[in-house]
Amino acid sequence: MTDDTDLLPEGLEDRLPREAATTTRAMRSIQDVMHGHGYDRVLPPMIEFEKSLASRMAGIQSRRMFRFVDPSSLRMMALRSDFTPQIGRIAQGRLAGAARPLRLMYAGQVLTIKGDGLDPAREKLQCGAELIGADNVAAAIEILIVAIEALQAAGARSVSVDFTLPDLVDTLAAKAFPLEPGAIEAVRRELDTKDAGGLRDAGGEAYVPLIYATGDFDGAIEKLAAIDAGGALASRIAALREIAAAIAPTGARLTLDPSERHGFEYQSWFGFTLYAEGVRGLLGRGGTYRIAGANAGGEGEVATGFSLYPDALIDLIAQSEPLSDKVFLPLGHDREVAARLRSIGWRTAAALSEGDSAVSLGCSHTLDGGEVVALA
Amino acid sequence: MTDDTDLLPEGLEDRLPREAATTTRAMRSIQDVMHGHGYDRVLPPMIEFEKSLASRMAGIQSRRMFRFVDPSSLRMMALRSDFTPQIGRIAQGRLAGAARPLRLMYAGQVLTIKGDGLDPAREKLQCGAELIGADNVAAAIEILIVAIEALQAAGARSVSVDFTLPDLVDTLAAKAFPLEPGAIEAVRRELDTKDAGGLRDAGGEAYVPLIYATGDFDGAIEKLAAIDAGGALASRIAALREIAAAIAPTGARLTLDPSERHGFEYQSWFGFTLYAEGVRGLLGRGGTYRIAGANAGGEGEVATGFSLYPDALIDLIAQSEPLSDKVFLPLGHDREVAARLRSIGWRTAAALSEGDSAVSLGCSHTLDGGEVVALA
Structure with missing residues (x-):
C-alpha cells in the first residue's frame, strides 16, 4: 500500500468520509445560523491579486500567503489567507451602494505557507459574518450571539468568550495616564506578559492594575471599574456590561482580559476570542473594526464581525458523530x-x-x- | 465608487448575495442526491504536489495549473484543476484497503491558469461522484442516474445526455476494420470533424458509417448496430441499450455520438456528456475509466464516475431564484x-x-x- 502521508505536502491533508461528513454537517449548521440572522453569503475567489488581499486590514501579512505570478496579467497573485479583506473589498466595491448595515457571511478554505504555533495546518476552514456599517453595542451583541449560536449548532459544548478592549492602552494614554513618547509600545509589551515590574520600569505604574483585571467577567469588570481613570473607561465598561448581560442567555462562560491584543491588530474598541470545552486553541475571534477603502473616507467604514476556525472542533466531534443508516x-x-x-x-x-x-x-x-x- | 472589476484578475469573480444563495442551495442539493445514493464525501486539499495532481489520469495537464514552489519542501505545488486525480490518490492510498465498490463524492472549486474556449472563467465549481472498483453496466447506470438526478435537484430542466464509446476506434481497428500503422490517429481526427471524404483518404472507408450513427439515441443505435463489424460491437451496443432503458424514467433526452472523444482522454468503454435546456456549454461528463496507481497493478483499478460543472446552471437559475422572506x-x-x-x-x-x-x-x-x- 502506498503511504499517502508521504504524498501530501506538510500541513495539508485529506479529510476521509467520517471527518468529511462532520465537516459538511458542521459547516452547514454554522451557515444556517448566520443565514437565519439575516446574513447573506458572498463567494469571493480562492485567489486574487496579492495587493488586494494584503490591503484594508492591519495584521494580514502577504508574506504568509502562497504567492505566484499570474501568467495572464503578469502581476503577483496569492491564495487567500483570510476572508475578511475580501469581504471588505466587496463591501467597498460592488456593494458600496447597498443599504447599511450590510450583513454578509462567508465560508470556505484559507491557506498560509506556514502553520501557526503548535498547529502545522496550512489549510484551514474559515467561516464568519460581517456587519458592515455598524460598530455599536447592539452590533457587538448581535455578532457575539450569532458566533456563539453558530458554534453551538456545529456541536461545540461549553463555549467560552474572552472579551478584550483592543485600544485600551491608547485610550488611557490619551485621556488618563499619559506616557512618555515611545513608552506606549513598551507598556503594551509588558501588559502582554503581565509583568508588573516591567510595567513600572517602562513608566506604566498606572497601568499595573490592568494586569489584575482579568479572569471571570464579573470579578474582572469590577476591578477594571475600580481603576480611577477619570471616567476615561466609563463608557467602555458600561458597554461590556451591557454586552455580557445580553449574551448571558446563550449560556457561554465569560472572561475578560482587557489588554489582550494578539490577533486584534485591526480591531477598534471591542474584541473577543471564542473557545469550547475539549477543543485545543481558539475557535474564533471577532470584534469591531474599520475597513480602509477609497469609499470610506480617511477613517474607514465601521464594521463588526467574527471569524470561526472550526477544524479543531470538527476533529473532536467527528469521533463521536453517529454514522447514518x-x-x-x-x-x-x-x-x-x-x-x-x-x-x-x-x-x-x-x-x-x-x-x-x-x-x-x-x-x-x-x-x-x-x-x-x-x-x- | 471603486470599480471592483478592475481589482479582480481576469477570469475570477465574486458571487454576490443572490448568486451565492443559489450556489449554496444548488451545491447542497447536488451533494444530497449523491449522499442519498450512498456516496461519502472526501475533502482533499486545495493544493498539493504538482506531480501528484498530474499523474493517474491522462488528459490532465499540469501546464494548465497555477504552480509555485512550496517554501517548505522546495518542491513544485499546484492548485487543483480537477478533483478526479485527488479522489484516485485517496482511493489508491489511505482507502486502498476499503471494501469495493467504494463510493466517494466531492464538491468544491478548481482553478486553471486559462479559461477554456468561450468561457474565460479560471475558477469553477466541480462536484461529482466516483464508483471505484466497478465499471460494468450496472455501475454506468447508477452513475448516470445519480448525475441526472443531481442536476435536476439543482434546478436543471430538460437534461440531455450524449453517449459516446471512447475506445470505439481502437476496438474496431483491433477486431474488425484493421488500419495501416499510423492511420488510427488520422481516422480519429476525421471522425472528429465528421469528414467522410477525409476519412476515405485516411484509409478509413469502413469507418464512414460511424459519422451517420449520431443523433437521437434510438435512431443512432440502429445505425450503429447495422454496421457489420463481425460482432465486434455487439456487447457495446447491448450495453448502451440496457443503459438507455434503465435511465429512461429520469426523463432525460438521449443522444449518441459514438466517436466523440473530446474530454474523454482517460475514459475506457463508456462515456457521456450532460447538457440542460438554456445552459450554454456542457454541464458535466463522465464514464468508465481506470485509475493508475501502485496499488492497482499494471492495468489500473476500474472505476466509473461523473463530474458536474454547475456554474452556468447557477448563473441561469439565480435570476429566477425566489428571495427568502x-x-x-x-x-x-x-x-x-x-x-x-x-x-x-x-x-x-x-x-x-x-x-x-x-x-x-x-x-x-x-x-x-x-x-x-x-x-x-
Whole structure:
C-alpha cells in the first residue's frame, strides 16, 4: 500500500468520509445560523491579486500567503489567507451602494505557507459574518450571539468568550495616564506578559492594575471599574456590561482580559476570542473594526464581525458523530421503491454485482421484498 | 465608487448575495442526491504536489495549473484543476484497503491558469461522484442516474445526455476494420470533424458509417448496430441499450455520438456528456475509466464516475431564484420571540439603531407586538 502521508505536502491533508461528513454537517449548521440572522453569503475567489488581499486590514501579512505570478496579467497573485479583506473589498466595491448595515457571511478554505504555533495546518476552514456599517453595542451583541449560536449548532459544548478592549492602552494614554513618547509600545509589551515590574520600569505604574483585571467577567469588570481613570473607561465598561448581560442567555462562560491584543491588530474598541470545552486553541475571534477603502473616507467604514476556525472542533466531534443508516439494495431491486426510500431520507447503496453484500457495502439495513429490514 | 472589476484578475469573480444563495442551495442539493445514493464525501486539499495532481489520469495537464514552489519542501505545488486525480490518490492510498465498490463524492472549486474556449472563467465549481472498483453496466447506470438526478435537484430542466464509446476506434481497428500503422490517429481526427471524404483518404472507408450513427439515441443505435463489424460491437451496443432503458424514467433526452472523444482522454468503454435546456456549454461528463496507481497493478483499478460543472446552471437559475422572506426586528424586540421565529425557519434582520427600518434592511415582514406581519 502506498503511504499517502508521504504524498501530501506538510500541513495539508485529506479529510476521509467520517471527518468529511462532520465537516459538511458542521459547516452547514454554522451557515444556517448566520443565514437565519439575516446574513447573506458572498463567494469571493480562492485567489486574487496579492495587493488586494494584503490591503484594508492591519495584521494580514502577504508574506504568509502562497504567492505566484499570474501568467495572464503578469502581476503577483496569492491564495487567500483570510476572508475578511475580501469581504471588505466587496463591501467597498460592488456593494458600496447597498443599504447599511450590510450583513454578509462567508465560508470556505484559507491557506498560509506556514502553520501557526503548535498547529502545522496550512489549510484551514474559515467561516464568519460581517456587519458592515455598524460598530455599536447592539452590533457587538448581535455578532457575539450569532458566533456563539453558530458554534453551538456545529456541536461545540461549553463555549467560552474572552472579551478584550483592543485600544485600551491608547485610550488611557490619551485621556488618563499619559506616557512618555515611545513608552506606549513598551507598556503594551509588558501588559502582554503581565509583568508588573516591567510595567513600572517602562513608566506604566498606572497601568499595573490592568494586569489584575482579568479572569471571570464579573470579578474582572469590577476591578477594571475600580481603576480611577477619570471616567476615561466609563463608557467602555458600561458597554461590556451591557454586552455580557445580553449574551448571558446563550449560556457561554465569560472572561475578560482587557489588554489582550494578539490577533486584534485591526480591531477598534471591542474584541473577543471564542473557545469550547475539549477543543485545543481558539475557535474564533471577532470584534469591531474599520475597513480602509477609497469609499470610506480617511477613517474607514465601521464594521463588526467574527471569524470561526472550526477544524479543531470538527476533529473532536467527528469521533463521536453517529454514522447514518444505509439500506442495501440487492441486485435486481425495484428502482422505484429505492427512489421512494431516498425521498423520505434513507441512504441507499446498491449491489452492482453478485459479490456485493450489505456487509461489504457497510449497510445497516437491507431491502427485502419491498421492506426495509434492520441487520443484526 | 471603486470599480471592483478592475481589482479582480481576469477570469475570477465574486458571487454576490443572490448568486451565492443559489450556489449554496444548488451545491447542497447536488451533494444530497449523491449522499442519498450512498456516496461519502472526501475533502482533499486545495493544493498539493504538482506531480501528484498530474499523474493517474491522462488528459490532465499540469501546464494548465497555477504552480509555485512550496517554501517548505522546495518542491513544485499546484492548485487543483480537477478533483478526479485527488479522489484516485485517496482511493489508491489511505482507502486502498476499503471494501469495493467504494463510493466517494466531492464538491468544491478548481482553478486553471486559462479559461477554456468561450468561457474565460479560471475558477469553477466541480462536484461529482466516483464508483471505484466497478465499471460494468450496472455501475454506468447508477452513475448516470445519480448525475441526472443531481442536476435536476439543482434546478436543471430538460437534461440531455450524449453517449459516446471512447475506445470505439481502437476496438474496431483491433477486431474488425484493421488500419495501416499510423492511420488510427488520422481516422480519429476525421471522425472528429465528421469528414467522410477525409476519412476515405485516411484509409478509413469502413469507418464512414460511424459519422451517420449520431443523433437521437434510438435512431443512432440502429445505425450503429447495422454496421457489420463481425460482432465486434455487439456487447457495446447491448450495453448502451440496457443503459438507455434503465435511465429512461429520469426523463432525460438521449443522444449518441459514438466517436466523440473530446474530454474523454482517460475514459475506457463508456462515456457521456450532460447538457440542460438554456445552459450554454456542457454541464458535466463522465464514464468508465481506470485509475493508475501502485496499488492497482499494471492495468489500473476500474472505476466509473461523473463530474458536474454547475456554474452556468447557477448563473441561469439565480435570476429566477425566489428571495427568502425576512422579518424585521425593531429596536428593543423580544430576543426570545426572535429566536423562536428563527427556530421555525424564519430569517430575521434586527435594527441596530434608530435609522434602521424594514425597508432599508430588505425585509418582507416585521415583528409587531410578538406577531409577524407582512409588509405591503
